[in-house]
Amino acid sequence: MAANTRKSPKDLRSARWFGPDDLRSFGHRSRMMQLGYAEEDFRDRPVIGILNTWSELNSCHGHFRERAQDVKRGVLQAGGFPVELPSLSVDESFTKPTSMLYRNMLAMETEEMIRSHPLDGVVLMGGCDKTTPGLVMGALTAGVPMIYLPAGPMLRGHYAGRILGSGSDAWKYWDERRAGNISDDEWLGIQGGIARSVGTCMTMGTASTMTAITDAMGLTLPGASSIPAADAGHQRMSAECGRRIVDMVWTDLTPDRIVTAGAVRNAAIIAMATGCSTNAVVHLIAMARRAGVDFTLDDLDELGRTTPLIANVRPSGKDYLMEDFFYAGGLRALMKQMEARLDTSCLTVTGKTMGENLEGAVVYNDDVIRPLSNPVYHEGSLALLRGNLCPDGAVIKPAACDPKFHVHEGPALVFDSYPEMKKAIDDENLEVTPDHVLVLRNAGPQGGPGMPEWGMLPIPKALIKQGHRDMLRISDARMSGTSYGACVLHVAPEAYIGGPLALLRTGDIVRMDLPARRLDMLVDEAEIARRREARVPPEPRFARGWGWMFSQHVTQADKGCDFDYLERGFGPAAGEPDIF
Structure with missing residues (x-):
């Protein structure tokens, strides 16, 4: 349709249902009248x-x-x-x-x-x-x-004079609860105060x-x-x-x-x-x-290397929540700060360009929405890793983890399922050090099933009691967007379908080098090949229904976990039904 050209009522898609003088359209109009509408309510509109x-x-x-x-x-x-x-x-x-x-x-x-x-x-x-x-x-x-x-977003959480952030503070205070630092009454108060209005996580x-x-x-x-x-x-x-x-x-x-x-x-x-x-x-x-x-x-990693993080909002930021972000000017104000890096000629639902939509946007609090000269973190939120553990990629959130883990080498502690992991980390006698690398596998798109948010593995109770609150963790799962820590996620291909993560063993040395964007197990190729040859594939997760269809057609994390037959390149869409 040419620019500045407006449709007429006969051009409306709905006119094919309601307009013709035939039996099918008679039925459509009759059923609308059954709902109490007159023809002038729905025809030509x-x-x-x-x-x-x-x-x-x-x-x-x-x-x-x-x-x-x-x-x-x-x-x-x-x-x-x-x-x-x-x-x-x-x-x-x-x-x-x-x-x-x-x-x-x-x-x-x-x-x-x-x-x-x-x-x-x-x-x-x-x-x-x-x-x-x-x-x-x-x-x-x-x-x-x-x-x-x-x-x-929902309104800020509150308890006992503290501002609470949904998700992020739940993980934080749960660790303190596990360490014995929070009473039953305090835990109940946090539970009631952390999400106190309608809306999404703030x-x-x-x-x-x-x-x-x-x-x-x-x-x-x-x-x-x-x-x-x-x-x-x-x-x-x-x-x-x-x-x-x-x-x-x-x-x-x-x-x-x-x-x-x-x-x-x-x-x-x-x-x-x-x-x-x-x-x-x-x-x-x-x-x-x-x-x-x-x-x-x-493409994401390239942008992550050059885009500063300027929203000082938890969990990557330290001080503020979405309500504060709104009062500071909201997304329009942040986009105005980033305007020189954006394609402002892009059309939007307003019928105007992005640049036109940003006119007049103002930052009202430059600690919440930082200027480019004073970012929260010099690079963007995400980084892509590759290596012999994740040849098709894995993701980490550098700004939300302790910098000491940006380059780290340590022995793997491997779990094949969430229940196995949960039982182990609650064992105060677990033999684990802060240098260990916790690994949860078989939790990806097919293995989870559905790639659950299990990737922020809990810190073992033995380490919690020693005062540790972060360690390197690796998974083919996802984690909640409210989570934080040195968590490597979305390992692809996933372990369940035979990705290299399936071949890692407890005690193997794992090395992450974030500046070099590498994640590897320090195991020689001949040994990896022997393990691959000996691997026995797991039983299918589903035998019928939606889960079976999901498992047959879901793509891996690096492809977005869509169904292969729904992607644009699979074939043309069916188009509008033409049988009336």
Whole structure:
């Protein structure tokens, strides 16, 4: 569609369902009237799908019932017709073994719901970790105009005069609890004070990372990702999403015009500058591949070497939380600081360029959002490692670990399962030193199954009691974006499918050299070959259902853990149904 050209009502996608004088369209119109609508409610108007990931088991989205009404108000104000469709919630807190097992299910559901229903455009309501990439991946493939509505972070946690950050302080105080330094009453108080409103984790965890990435990609209203869930501004933003998507439909502003190579690079730069979650690696690569953008681990590492971390927000920062980030100017202000490094010509959902959206953005607290001359950390949030333990890559978050581990050599202490590891680290008689390298394997995309957030292995109790709070840990799992420490994650290929991590043995010397971006086991190649020959593959995790399909088709971490048959290069999309 040519620039500045507006659709007419007959050009609407929904007109194919409601417009023709035939039996099928008669049925469609009749069923809408059954719902209490007159023809003038839905004919010749953009039909806007509101894909709502609300659930009573998703506290991050506890406000989405009300926010959907705000979106509907905006759609109606702009002359559209809103319809709310419930979507898979993929909550982070309660889903076992991991919500990552179901990200691709949400992506498939999103794509197919859009394709199979009379929707001209969609508002995607998400925020909890996997909902953002899942919704965006599906909508990118479906190809209709879309706008993302982020849930927003919860308010700061509080207990006994202390400010608490969800996730990050849970790990911190749990170690103190294990050391015997926190009473039952204190533990109960922390439990009740660490998450005290609706919204996502208020640290720069995976939820805030992914909504910031989507914001920087141009898929949200400018700065929408920073607004706290409980703030009245969040309601106003929701209504504006409803108004904006209607105009996007009339101008045919589809996601392929927004999610370009430049937009993906912008998103990666901003992720690094915010101190992003390690999970950003898996999700950003998957989103880029859905958009047909060639973006790899090496691209991320290149940007990580040159992008300063300027958001002083936990866990990579030391002092502040997302509410403080919002008051300091939010993501627009941070992006303004990074403007010279961004492709500001990229188009956004506003119909304007990224540069136009950043006009007037101001930093109000330069300790929360640092100037480039005074970063929290001189490089970005993430680094890519390669070596004989991870030939296809592994990821570490240098700013969130003790610098003494940036170059480290020590004996491996290997665990083949999470229960085995958990039992061992709680044994106060475990023979372990601070120089040991804890290794958890068989926890990747297929081995986990689903690549659970087990990668921040707990410090052994014996070391906790000696005062140690960090050590080098390696896993083919992920870790929560609120986690921290010297944790090497996403080892690819994973141990379960025969990656080199499967061949490591307790007592082998492991060496990490972060400046050189290396991770190796110091075992000669002949011995590694002997171990590979003797390896017995594990039994399949699933014999049926979703888990079986997941195991058959999930790609490895370096490819984004999407399904091979859903990626852009696998084949053309089915397109809009033409049988009516």
